[in-house]
Amino acid sequence: MQWHWGNIGSFLAGLSTVVIAIAALKQGPAAVRAWIDRTRAQADAAREEAETLQLERRRGLSGWNIHGLETYGVTLVTEPAELSQAAAELAAGKATAYSVVRVSESDYDNTGRGYSLRQLVQREGYLSRPPSPGEVEALVTGLDALGIQHAPYNRPPVTTGTKAADAPEPGS
Secondary structure (H helix, E strand, O other), rough: OOOOOHHHHHHHHHHHHHHHHHHHHHHHHHHHHHHHHHHHHHHHHHHHHHHHHHHHHOOOOOOOOOOOOEEOOOOOOOOOOHHHHHHHHHHOOOOOOOOOOOOOOOOOOOOOHHHHHHHHHHOEEEEOOOOOOHHHHHHHHHHHHHHOOOOOOOOOOOOOOOOOHHHOOOOO
């Protein structure tokens, strides 16, 4: 058998095709798997973002029951002119956008709770009614089912890394 340059070229082309095919077979499943995993991760991230957006939108629209949770968008009134306007409108006894509230949880000093309420309004911009006993039970049952530790009823959740000395003083 005689070897010609054409035969050697054909042999090298065939050999390179076989080498490329073997490499593709070895790396192909991994590349496809990586692409599928990347696509799934992107879909999961998009789904989670959509759920977060939906929950954020529902925050002010509905809540615990089918009729919705009474939620009010509110702002603090601190300017003297606006305070005078609110007092005048409330004294007139007609419909007004203003509502003056006083924390009255205790017969003693409610200064700290009043400060907390002002901070809540300033931070969140919403006030809502408290959940009913059945709604609290459903929430606690759901948290327990998910394995999430919940704060004891009527007590704020414990946060780590915060010292009492770091907390702002009421009225400051």
